[in-house]
Amino acid sequence: MSLSRSLLDVRPLGSLAFRRLLIGRTVSTLGGFMTMVTVMYQVWDMTHSAAWSGAVGLAQALPMVVVGLSAGAWVDRADRRRVYLATTIGQAACSLLLAAQAFTGHVPVVVVLLLVAVQASFAAAGAPAAGVFVPRLLPKDQVAAGLALNAVSGQAMMLLGPALAGVVLGWWGIGVCYLLDALSFGLSFYGAFGLPALPPEGEKSRPGLHGILDGLRFLGGHRVVRGALATDLAATVLAMPMSLFPLVNEERFGGDPRTLGLFLSALALGGVVATALSGPVTRLGRPGPVMLCASATWGAALALFGLTTSAWAGLGMLALAGAADAAAVLSRTTIVQTRTPDALLGRVTAAELVVGQAGPHLGGLRGGLVAGWTSGATALVTGGVLCLLAVAYVGVATPELRDGQPGT
Structure with a gap:
């Protein structure tokens, strides 16, 4: 087997729409990991409590579980592109509010966790919409390769994001980290904006x-x-x-x-x-x-x-x-x-x-x-x-x- 066939299959990069989505996804994933570290740091700095630190994970996970299934039914009745764009704007707005509270200071920790939970709710609604992009944009024999490219970009950002967050926190502070995350959603929005309408193929979901x-x-x-x-x-x-x-x-x-x-x-x-x-x-x-x-x-x-x-x-x-x-x-x-x-x-x-x-x-x-x-x-x-x-x-x-x- 040749070396080129052993490495990551890059055929999906021939699709302009997929390339734009991948770039947007990669940058927004980087911003997401930076915010994850920043929230943990801020909550600990505000409370010095392991219980409050544990509540960060709860604020991120609960909306994914509670909102997820109902959001999936909604996504199967709508144009997935529009849903994704709307939820991306919602996530960016939450990051801007997190940046604003960091720059102004003196907000209760509950407010920070509430913003994290709202942002996670937007993410829970956007993820099922994004789940249809790869199989709709790529030939069936390239779907697995497209998913692999998404995965390797996400794992690379998981390695880079926390380290970059530490540098930014040390040099410029909490607010700048949140602001960079908000800006990262701009590329994610751009990546999906040029897609065609993506309504469900077949019978729409019942309400x-x-x-x-x-x-x-x-x-x-x-x-x-x-x-x-x-x-x-x-x-x-x-x-x-x-x-x-x-x-x-x-x-x-x-x-x-x-x-x-x-x-x-x-x-x-x-x-x-x-x-x-x-x-x-x-x-x-x-x-x-x-x-x-x-x-x-x-x-x-x-x-x-x-x-x-x-x-x-x-x-x-x-x-x-x-x-x-x-x-x-x-x-x-x-x-x-x-x-x-x-x-x-x-x-x-x-x-x-x-x-x-x-x-x-x-x-x-x-x-x-x-x-x-x-x-x-x-x-x-x-x-x-x-x-x-x-x-x-x-x-x-x-x-x-x-x-x-x-x-x-």
Whole structure:
């Protein structure tokens, strides 16, 4: 296999509309990670309370879960381009208000969290709309490659954004970080502004609860898409490791903060490398088997991380887990966006986002409870093994997913 075919498949960059969207998405993702760090810093600086710091995550996650499904039904009744543009303006306005409160000062912490929650609500409405862009703009055989390009840009910004936020916070302060995020939405708006109208293809969603239930019925009846989301839940609820990192670092590596920081970096690095080398995976056209193998690798790597006492071996296992996670997410998103009818894609994408938000939080809770009863290492090992068993069950119960068949 040639090197060019091993690297990221860049054929989608031949589409001007996709290139503009990718640039806008990349810049706004960078701004989003800067704001995430800035909010955490500001809330801690205002309160010096771990409880208030924890409320930041709640303010970001709850709207994604609460708004997500109803927003998906709305998106499947409207022009997705208009929805995305409107929600982008809403997010930019929230960032401007965050900048204004930072420059003026003396606002209650509740106001900051409220603005974060409102911005997350706009994001929850815009994400299902954005979920239809790639399959509508690219040929079907390039959809996975387009999603991989989105993924690698997002992971790169996840590495760059927090570091850049630290520099800006140190030199210019909180307000400038929020202001840069607001400006980043301008490029996101520009990227989508030139798109054609993108109404649903096929029957529009019924209004209200009926539309939501139609989407849930599709998920219940489509075995491949249902199996993909079940596999994601198995990986996140049973084996999400981040909440255990401080405890494992204390148990195994003496609590050195430098080691703790490397845990997250190793996961991110593995994800970036895997996505950069995703050409063979996206060209293969069999996302189901890839997702099952990658999810099983995620569980096995985290179980081995829980067993190791070597820092370097542990970092290697985390890098492998990060690579597996990137491959699993890419494959799952490809399944959702290529197996779902366009008229239902907003609702199914919203359900995927809800699973992506709820799973890691439930996984953090599970890991914390098991670690409290036993140890951090035990929580990691048992979670990894349970993940392996759950993925194996999904694979056995869903042969269409395991074999890469096109059926329901």
